[in-house]
Amino acid sequence: MEIALLRSATYVEDKYNELKRKRPEEKESDSTKDTPSSSYLPAIGAMRLDALSSFRLDKQGPTLPPEDRKKLNEAIQELEGMWPVTLLEKKLVLLYNFLDQMSSMKSARREHMVPINKDKLALASVTTLESLPLSTQLAVKLFFRLIQTIRSRSQACGNYTTLLRLIHQLPRMLTDLPPLSLSPEQHLQTNDKSIFEEIFNTVQQVPTSSREDQEAALSSLLGLSIKRGRLYHILLVIRLLLQAPPTLPMQLAYPFLQELTEAKPEETDDSTDDGQRVGYLMSFGKGDHGKLGHGTCNHPACADSKCTENKIIxxxxxxxxxxxxxxxxxxxxxxxxxxxxGELYTWGNGEKYRLGHGDATKEYTPRFVEAFRSKPRVKDVACGLGHTIVLLVSGEMYAWGNGGNGRLGLGDMADQTAPMKVPFPDEIDRDRDNASIVAVFCGASHSLAINQQGRLYTWGKNNQGQCGHGHTNDQLTPAEVLYFDDMEMHVLTVAGGWEHTLICTTNGKAYACGCGYKDSRRAGLPPVLGLGSNDTERRLKPTLIPLLDDCTAVACGWDHSLALTRDGSAYSWGSGSNGKLGHGDEDNRDIPTKILGLQGKYIQEIKAGCEHTTAITDSGEMYTWGHSDSGRLGHGDNLTRKTPSFVESFAWQGYRPVSIAVGDKYNLVLVQPVVDGAVRANNQTATNTQGKTPRSVAPSAPDSTIPLTAVTLTSQLMHQLDRLSNAYMPQENSQLLERLKYLYMHPITSPTALAYAVDISNDTFQLLVDIISTTNMKAESDDPATPRAASLSSKVLARSSLVLTSLRLIKVNLYQLLSCSHLALSPSTLMQLHDLLSGLATLSMKEDIHEINQCSADALKIGFQIFYPTGAEQHHLLWQFMSANHTADLVLRQALTDRLCQVRLYNEACCNFP
Structure with a gap:
């Protein structure tokens, strides 16, 4: 209420005068205290910050000691003596006083507060300014506004002493803020300019005469830039460091360098999740409906040359x-x-429109789902008995196919011929960043999803309680399984069967709900829940499986269940028909039972089909067991196996399996080629055995024993920017070409900025051009024997690391620009960038700068369609290459006439010939 009253000028004047009248009493009560030093008095902003930052709930009593109150009052008096106190400054003083009182009341009430759950706290860690306590937020903004006010006074009188004292306090204040707390997403607006921009410009423009003032100003600018997280501002500071004396001490900047060193690359839309296994696609088993995906054939038994032949290996x-x-x-x-x-492909049985192509036609080879061409990339997919669920990187979820029992989550039971967006509960829409869906799953006729906070949502068929909501009504829209929220547990993964569900929590516990399904071929229900005592009663809510600890993964068959534990062991229970439990017999198991045939193997993934089971070890071995008709076990025969059996055919074909999916009597497998007994490196599991640059370099802490100077700080900052940028672009040439081709054929939209390393703007590219240009790389003479060229060569050697890092940042930002079709660089920026890169790529010097030549040429290759957008320009470039004889152009010609650019150059150039 008091804060609202600050809008009234009369109220502000009265309260401020009342506060001033209290000062003599405070001075008298504190007469025995030592007088503060004069250098401390003007730093009212720093004292406000110190006072407000102490507003923690673990303090008792008043948060501001009498001595600090005295210092504050004396500082206010000094300010009043310098110039009249404005209404805004009076409001700031009153607001500070109100926060002091409010914090004291909070401290007094702390004993009655409920302790915060540490597990929940970890899931919602504080990383932004707006998520900090109100008092801290206001303290930061008060300090920034104070600098703004004093700046205008300093500019008016030409005396910057007070402002410089505040700037000396700024690095210390910024150090205590969390990473990226001043990011552009934070609301720090005042009129048409952000507080950040005004403070940054103020510090940048303030005159500095001494080395101490220079260090404080540059460290403040770096701290502001790191907390902001924009590459543009970091490059501004680097340019200022290059202009500063090389030996200028910069120890105040150490905390910000350390923060950048500890930063991790952001997860991009098309990045593969840590631990996710990628590979080429194989299949085997029953081939009806074209579900194996082998297309056309000449087999007599296959109608219309559409391959439905079984594959026994x-x-x-x-x-x-x-x-x-x-x-x-x-x-x-x-x-x-x-x-x-992130492209979605579907094939097989098209009944009920489950493939997403708008009709019920069968597809005999993987077919791209056109409905997602203009949408964000696909992150996850799952399919049930007749429906499909897709999760996009944007957090949106789509469903189509059989709508029976509400399994699509659209609020009805209608079938859908095309992907339809699934509406989610309000809390997810309100808090998309922290509560977005991260994975989707399907049972036969029900669907499941887990969000970022570990909450489980289910919907669809619920006749046996398989959705876990405590009733047996079908659930037509996604609803949270409240059991885990009530128990303060978080779900790690989940699996859906025919009419049961298995859940694995982050603390290693396993739960089950629903029950086994009735089958006319057998008596009774299979004990798929694993509760013991041959318990086959349905459970309407998740029920703990008591004999399964340290669970890391679960899988459901139609009437049997599987689980993995942290030590790599595999367990099975439920129906034992055809030996699919892997225990050497066909007996049912009513509790999780360890599969001894896999003893000594670390099982990485396990999946269940209707009457068979598959598993993959961490060394790339596949084991299968159970019913083998149609060749579904992959051993080249139809013999049933009741214990795990090694699938040999992968090895003699030169592949190792890394991931599996199991359907009705068939299997899909992702494999990676094996070369000389080792797995060929791929985009995320590469081991750098062939000397290629790894995707990202592990961060290393800066050495605090080495004094920081302007030149060493610049070097370390550029190194960290280089490390972070590596994660945002493929480093291996063939993967880069494949990705560039994909981006050309499938335009997409990506973020224009990624923390610290990507910032798509004319200003950013201009700064990178300026930084490279300051090194005077290009010699006027092409003769390396001339003294001038030799001198320039030594400069190149001295600063080649700076140039290379700047070029790599240009490459990454050009690469990201390809994904931002709504953005375009200005013609002048494009011209300067092209001229710089062309000049460096064709620079005729010694071999010690060959890497600079190559990096510049690669940047032109990445930005090929940006620098040469028309057929005429490409034709002209091709003609230049055909008529050029200079050896200096060799690197550029090789880069621009590789596989990708050759196709574009020659195809479009030929079209221009008469």
């Missing part, structure tokens, strides 16, 4: 031989897969 899909996938799934008679580029 794993067989590569020819149509996708050159395409890598990151996710595959199946449950019944249709198959789904997501490429490493």
């Amino acid at each position: 794993p067989t590569m899909l020819e149509s996708t031989r050159d395409l890598m996938f990151k996710k595959i799934d199946s449950l019944s008679t249709h198959s789904v897969a997501v490429s490493v580029h």
Whole structure:
């Protein structure tokens, strides 16, 4: 209420005068205290920050000691003596006083507060200014506004002494703020300019005469830039450091350098999750409906040359031989897969429109789902008996196919011929960043999803309580399984069966709900819940499986269940028909029972089909067991196996399996080639055995024993920017070419900024050009024997690291610009950038700068369609290459006439010939 009254000028004047009248009493009561030093008095902003930052709930009593109150009052008096106190400054003083009182009341009430749950706290860690306590937020903004006020006074009188004292306090204040707390997303607006921009410009423009003032100003600018997280501002500081004396001490900047060193790259839309296994696609088993994906054939038994032949050993899909996938799934008679580029492919049985192509036609090879061409990339996919669920990187979820029992989550039971967006509860829409869906799953006729906070949502068929909501009504829209929220547990992963669900929590516990399904071929229900005592009663809410600890993964068959534990052991229970439990017999098991045939193996993934089971070890071995009709076990025969049996055919084909999906009598497998007994490096599991640059370099802490100077700080900052930027672009040339080709064929939209390393703007590219240009790389003479060229060569050697890092930042930002079709660089920026890169790529000097030549040429290759957007320009470039004889152009010609650019150059150039 008091804060609202601050809008009244009369109220402010009265309260401020009342506060002033109290000062003599405070002075008298504190007469025995030592007088503060004069250098401390003007730093009212720093004292306000110190006072407000002490507003912690673990303090008792008043948060501001009498001595500090005295210092504050004396500082206010000094300010009043310098110039009249404005209404705004009076409001700031009153607001500070109100916060002091409010904090004291909070401290007094702390004993009655409920302790915060540490697990929940970890899931919602404080990382932004707006998530900090109100008093801290206001303290930061008060300090910034104070600098603004004093700046105008200093500019008016030409005396910057007070402002410089505040700037000396700024690095210390910024150090205590969390990373990226001043990011552009934070609301620090005042009129048409942000507080950040005004403070940054103020510090940048303030005159500095001594080395101490220079260090404080540059450290403040770096701290502001690191907390902001924009590459543009960090590059501004680097340019200022290059202009500063090389030996200028910069120890105040050490905390900000350390923060940048500890930063991790952001997860981009098309990045593969840590631990996610990618590979090429193989399949085997029953081939009806075209679900194996082998396309046309000449087999007499296959109608219309559409291959429905069974495959008794794993067989590569020819149509996708050159395409890598990151996710595959199946449950019944249709198959789904997501490429490493986020493209969705479906094939097999098209009944009920489950493939997403708008009709019920069968597809005999993987077909791209056109409905997602203009949408964000696909992150996850799952399919049930006749429906498909897709999760996009944007957090949106789509469903289509059989709508029976509400399994699509659209609020009705209608079938859908095309992907439809699934509405989610309000709390997810309100808090998209912290509560977005991260994974989707399907049972036969129900669907499941887990959000970022570990909450479980289910919907669809619920006749046996498989959705876990405590009733048996079908759930037509996604609803949270409140059991885990009530128990303060978080879900790690989940699996859906025919009419039961298995859940694994982050603390290693396993839960089950629903029950086994009735089958006319047998008596009774299978004990799929694993509760013991041959318990087959349905459970309407998640029920703890008591004999399964340290659980890390679960899988559901139609009437049997599987689980993995932290030590790599595999467990099975439920129906034992055809030996699918792997225990050497066909007996049912009513509790999780360890599969001894896999003893000594570390099982990485396990999946269940209707009557068979598959598992993959961490060393790339596949084991299968259970019913073997149609060749579903992959051993080249139809013999049933009741214990795990090694699938040999992968090894002699030169592949190792890394991920599996199991459907009705068939399997999908992702494999990686094996070369000389080792797995060929891929985009996320590369081991750098062939000397290629790793995707990202592990951060290393800066050495605090080495004094920081302007030159060493610049070097370390550029090194960290280089490390972070590596994660945002493929480093291996063939992968880069494949990705560039994909971006050209499938335009997408990506963020224009990624913390610290990506900032798509004319200003950013201009700064990078300026930084490189300051090194005077290009010699006027091409003769390396001339003294001038030799002198320039020594300069190149001295600063080549700075140039290389700047070029790599240009490459990454050009690469990201390709994904921002709504943005375009100005013609002048494009011209300067092109001229710089062309000059460096064709620079004729010694071999010690060959890497600079190559990096510049690679940047032109990445930005090929930006620098040469028309056929005429490409034709002209091709003609230049055909007529040029200079050896200096060799690197550039090689870079721009590789596989990708050759196709574009020659195709469009030929069209221009008469």
